[in-house]
Amino acid sequence: MVTAEDRSRGVEVAPEFPVLDSLRAVGALAVLTTHVAFQSGAYVRNGSWGDLLSRLDVGVAIFFVLSGFLLGRPHFARRMLDVAPPPTGRYYWKRVLRIYPVYVVTVVLALSLIPENRSAGVAEWARSLTLTDIYLTGSLPQGLTQMWSLAVEVSFYAVLPLLMLLALGRTHRRLRPARVGIVLAAMVAVSCWWHLQLVATLGTHSDGSPAQWLPAYLSWFAVGLALALADVLRQAGPTAGGPRRATRLLEALEGSPGVCWALALGLMLVASTPVAGPTLLYVATDAEALTKSLLYAVIGGLVVVSGLRPPAGGYARLMSARLPRHLGHVSYSVFCLHLPILYFVMEGIGFELFGGHTWQIWALTVTLSLAASEVAYRVVERPAMRLRNLGRRGSSSAPRTRHRAATTR
Secondary structure (H helix, E strand, O other): OOOHHHHHOOOOOOOOOHHHHHHHHHHHHHHHHHHHHHHHOHHHHOHHHHHHHHHHHHHHHHHHHHHHHHHHHHHHHHHHOOOOOOOHHHHHHHHHHHHHHHHHHHHHHHHHHOHHHOOOOHHHHHHHHOOOHHHHOOOOOOOOOOHHHHHHHHHHHHHHHHHHHHHHOOOOOOOOHHHHHHHHHHHHHHHHHHHHHHHHHHHOOOOOOHHHOHHHHHHHHHHHHHHHHHHHHHHHOHHHOOOHHHHHHHHHHHOOHHHHHHHHHHHHHHHOOHHHOOOOOOOOOHHHHHHHHHHHHHHHHHHHHOOOOOOOOHHHHHHOOHHHHHHHHOHHHHHHHHHHHHHHHHHHHOOOOOOOOHHHHHHHHHHHHHHHHHHHHHHHHHHHHOOOOOOOOOOOOOOOOOOOOOOOO
16 A cells, blocks of 8 residues: 555656656667678778677666666566556466567468478477577577577566565565575576586586576676665655665766766777687687676666656667667567568678678668558557456556556667
């Protein structure tokens, strides 16, 4: 039950973060660009610029930090207001509706139309449709290689209720930031241990790809959860407890998006050096893989922090405009469909693999991906999300909010 005292704290369960919609588009465009750069050979043709293009897979880190923030924040806010968390079954239902329909369309298109996939049997179809390729085999079908990150994200969706139980304890206990911090620190520790030891150990006993399993990326989600906690504590004010330095730092960075992006770019330059491993298809050392992972975690966090302040300054107003937000709305379809489209651009026009023409290929892929994604958003995504409240009954215990939270992916 939400009391008058709770309301006076000013904590919103689902406030709107319009800039985060646009940042989803930034993440999708970064992933698309790095794939075009790889297939056109730009990694090795452009020196340091090519190295930087190879690190635009940092878009995945942006997605994961966004997921941690947007999915974790309602749990922290509800606990601050002494309101029960959303029903787990409904949470899973909404996640399925958000992810699966467009994904299935992409799988059917890629496995049916790309010649290299036409020999796929029942097992290959089953692995792709259940997002289990990374656990059962070391490779993904042509046009679906980006889906390893979606498999990781779905794994995070599955374990989030357990993580929140560990971080928050049973219902009606007050929010304890120190306890949440211990869980987040444990997530980072597991991620580090996974990179330094468990990837190599499990790799000798598994046909899958342990480097692409959820534990390797827990630090990215932990950053998003940490930002969510800090944002809730800041809204609640000094009486909420928690580390005040963290909330003050968050406020300072939110008010300086230029600083966030400058720091992120600086860390991207560091990540494009050999300290974060090779830029081509060579296996990084354990230390290099961990370095890259931690750098990406911080970069993703800085990018997301730049979008947390309400649209008052010039940056926030620009990123909250209708067009960039709409690009964010269709960004999940862009993420899913861009690799099959890139394949058909390369094959249909006759561009050779690693043969150059990077920006021509990029322009065609972006244009066609946006067109296809607009159709998918209107025909598949939006109709599917209309089912999210299927069978829902009204509840007087749910807090009323003025805004709708941005959705992940």
